[in-house]
Amino acid sequence: xxxxxxxxxxxxxxxxxxxxxxxxxxxxxxxxxxxxxxxxxxxxxxxxxxxxxxxxxxxxxxxxxxxxxxxxxxxxxxxxxxxxxxxxxxxxxxxxxxxxxxxxxxxxxxxxxxxxxxxxxxxxxxxxxxxxxxxxxxxxxxxxxxxxxxxxxxxxxxxxxxxxxxxxxxxxxxxxxxxxxxxxxxxxxxxxxxxxxxxxxxxxxxxxxxxxxxxxxxxxxxxxxxxxxxxxxxxxxxxxxxxxxxxxxxxxxxxxxxxxxxxxxxxxxxxxxxxxxxxxxxxxxxxxxxxxxxxxxxxxxxxxxxxxxxxxxxxxxxxxxxxxxxxxxxxxxxxxxxx
Amino acid sequence: xxxxxxxxxxxxxxxxxxxxxxxxxxxxxxxxxxxxxxxxxxxxxxxxxxxxxxxxxxxxxxxxxxxxxxxxxxxxxxxxxxxxxxxxxxxxxxxxxxxxxxxxxxxxxxxxxxxxxxxxxxxxxxxxxxxxxxxxxxxxxxxxxxxxxxxxxxxxxxxxxxxxxxxxxxxxxxxxxxxxxxxxxxxxxxxxxxxxxxxxxxxxxxxxxxxxxxxxxxxxxxxxxxxxxxxxxxxxxxxxxxxxxxxxxxxxxxxxxxxxxxxxxxxxxxxxxxxxxxxxxxxxxxxxxxxxxxxxxxxxxxxxxxxxxxxxxxxxxxxxxxxxxxxxxxxxxxxxxxx
Numbered sequence: 001x002x003x004x005x006x007x008x009x010x011x012x013x014x015x016x017x018x019x020x021x022x023x024x025x026x027x028x029x030x031x032x033x034x035x036x037x038x039x040x041x042x043x044x045x046x047x048x049x050x051x052x053x054x055x056x057x058x059x060x061x062x063x064x065x066x067x068x069x070x071x072x073x074x075x076x077x078x079x080x081x082x083x084x085x086x087x088x089x090x091x092x093x094x095x096x097x098x099x100x101x102x103x104x105x106x107x108x109x110x111x112x113x114x115x116x117x118x119x120x121x122x123x124x125x126x127x128x129x130x131x132x133x134x135x136x137x138x139x140x141x142x143x144x145x146x147x148x149x150x151x152x153x154x155x156x157x158x159x160x161x162x163x164x165x166x167x168x169x170x171x172x173x174x175x176x177x178x179x180x181x182x183x184x185x186x187x188x189x190x191x192x193x194x195x196x197x198x199x200x201x202x203x204x205x206x207x208x209x210x211x212x213x214x215x216x217x218x219x220x221x222x223x224x225x226x227x228x229x230x231x232x233x234x235x236x237x238x239x240x241x242x243x244x245x246x247x248x249x250x251x252x253x254x255x256x257x258x259x260x261x262x263x264x265x266x267x268x269x270x271x272x273x274x275x276x277x278x279x280x281x282x283x284x285x286x287x288x289x290x291x292x293x294x295x296x297x298x299x300x301x302x303x304x305x306x307x308x309x310x311x312x313x314x315x316x317x318x319x320x321x322x323x324x325x326x327x328x329x330x331x332x333x334x335x336x337x338x339x
Numbered sequence: 340x341x342x343x344x345x346x347x348x349x350x351x352x353x354x355x356x357x358x359x360x361x362x363x364x365x366x367x368x369x370x371x372x373x374x375x376x377x378x379x380x381x382x383x384x385x386x387x388x389x390x391x392x393x394x395x396x397x398x399x400x401x402x403x404x405x406x407x408x409x410x411x412x413x414x415x416x417x418x419x420x421x422x423x424x425x426x427x428x429x430x431x432x433x434x435x436x437x438x439x440x441x442x443x444x445x446x447x448x449x450x451x452x453x454x455x456x457x458x459x460x461x462x463x464x465x466x467x468x469x470x471x472x473x474x475x476x477x478x479x480x481x482x483x484x485x486x487x488x489x490x491x492x493x494x495x496x497x498x499x500x501x502x503x504x505x506x507x508x509x510x511x512x513x514x515x516x517x518x519x520x521x522x523x524x525x526x527x528x529x530x531x532x533x534x535x536x537x538x539x540x541x542x543x544x545x546x547x548x549x550x551x552x553x554x555x556x557x558x559x560x561x562x563x564x565x566x567x568x569x570x571x572x573x574x575x576x577x578x579x580x581x582x583x584x585x586x587x588x589x590x591x592x593x594x595x596x597x598x599x600x601x602x603x604x605x606x607x608x609x610x611x612x613x614x615x616x617x618x619x620x621x622x623x624x625x626x627x628x629x630x631x632x633x634x635x636x637x638x639x640x641x642x643x644x645x646x647x648x649x650x651x652x653x654x655x656x657x658x659x660x661x662x663x664x665x666x667x668x669x670x671x672x673x674x675x676x677x678x
Contacts (some may be wrong), residue, residue, distance in 0.1 A: 190568050238579075
């Protein structure tokens with residue numbers, strides 16, 4: 001099977017200097033993937049003629065405009081109809097590509113993808129799902145910020161989408177699903193979470209119950225479901241803790257000549273640690289729930305990280321994630337009707 | 340000034356083996372603090388006659404019952420009127436002690452404290468506030484799980500309480516206050532957060548705007564305000580990340596003879612790191628908004644950690660935190676009326 005990916009070359013904090021080398025790396029390792037490089041011809045053409053010369057699976061698709069990282073989604077939608085982001089999504093819509101990858105403005109990407117591709121029937125709003133490292137391997141969490149004030153029914157949709165994606169990509173039968181909650185106050189959880197728990201318990205999903213913040217990294221469940229506000233705070237907080245610990249470690253190893261020497265000797269172990277928590281390995285969040293595959297790379301991603309987002313996109317194409325979500329949704333709705 | 344603290348000796352996962360040695364440690368270092376050890380006489384009396392013999396600032400107050408860690412708060416309230424937890428709080432109510440410290444069941448502690456002590460006039464519900472380490476020093480965050488589905492007006496009360504407590508204890512003039520939000524979706528934040536932002540901007544507090552999850556540990560602001568659901572998830576998630584990184588580090592240093600040797604040499608640096616992120620140093624969350632001081636220790640705290648909670652209680656007494664919150668609240672309400 002040949003896969004075609006549309007790349008928003010201009011998106012992200014760094015744009016072409018990051019996206020083009022990443023495309024080249026993955027194009028060389030995967031001859032089964034065709035890359036459509038969407039963006040300004042005057043930037044992409046020289047790259048194709050020089051660095052990427054003779055690489056057959058890269059091609060240019062000109063788009064004259066660029067969506068700025070801080071641009072309002074509604075302004076971008078109205079005034080940037082020939083942006084690299086919009087055109088890349090259009091290519092998925094018209095069937096030229098099976099997935100689009102962008103490191104651009106999240107709000108604009110989400111709004112444009114929803115407008116152009118539409119959500120799957122039975123899905124109210126798309127969600128952002130990503131992979132996170134855990135003590136046991138990895139887990140997937142959604143929503144990471146596309147939706148706030150999420151209703152119980154939407155949380156159930158998130159659970160279904162996360163479950164299908166995990167089953168498809170990891171080949172894991174009936175992935176375990178947990179609902180992010182707190183264990184502290186008198187009557188556990190807020191209203192939406194309590195209602196969602198009841199709906200999930202009655203669903204065919206492998207719902208195992210509530211999980212707390214620390215369960216994410218314990219790897220208690222395969223899929224962690226949360227409102228987008230909560231999920232985004234959890235994700236950003238995690239990044240903050242990891243950065244703080246990394247900084248403290250650097251400071252402690254720089255404290256004296258002795259600790260610096262020890263740091264030198266400990267380098268292999270510290271490098272091993274760094275590799276395991278390297279967020280670049282987990283780059284490439286998916287906007288699930290759309291009639292098409294859209295992968296969001298971290299805006300600040302480097303080439304190494306952006307390449308991971310490209311590989312993630314290819315996996316979702318290979319495993320036909322949106323089609324599987326559609327099927328599962330239909331099954332769920334039928335079961336409810338007959339129940 | 341002499342300070343009297345009432346200790347729920349029986350509370351926590353470990354009870355007396357943790358709480359009693361902690362009390363002894365702090366009693367020896369602080370002759371200005373009187374400790375009332377509330378719990379079962381048959382356990383506390385032998386301790387006072389043996390390990391704590393001759394230490395003048397420890398005394399027993401018998402309470403026959405114990406609230407279990409997994410007991411429902413309403414059942415505890417109804418059936419455990421002579422529990423160590425309830426009696427310790429009663430001692431604050433009747434003025435015998437100025438603060439109470441418990442490692443017991445959070446829900447029961449919160450419910451009992453609210454029932455016995457009542458909230459300050461102008462405060463709808465108490466909140467849980469704790470100190471967290473940051474790249475720059477420390478910050479305080481609330482609510483950590485006492486309230487879910489928090490209204491905008493309550494978030495403003497949290498901001499005021501956090502600000503007053505920080506000013507009182509750290510001696511920091513006009514601490515900066517940030518509202519925890521997300522930066523990802525189309526229109527930032529949920530409804531409550533947006534409304535709270537407007538109210539805070541119009542308040543006399545030093546409100547600096549929205550912060551995201553990673554700002555907590557960057558130390559961007561002195562006080563981070565969040566709904567209890569969100570705050571609790573952020574806290575627990577942080578614990579999870581720190582534990583995962585610690586485990587990965589252990590595994591990497593155990594990988595081979597060479598890395599084990601390097602780990603040995605790196606021990607001072609690793610120990611320094613451990614000390615800086617040691618959650619025990621930050622043990623002792625405060626239930627703010629009550630007419631009295633109630634400090635909640637982590638249930639799983641060891642003696643070292645529980646001693647920190649005792650010191651935190653003493654600080655809040657010395658700086659008259661509830662009285663200051665009351666004053667500031669009155670000022671805020673007057674300003675609003677005259678505006």
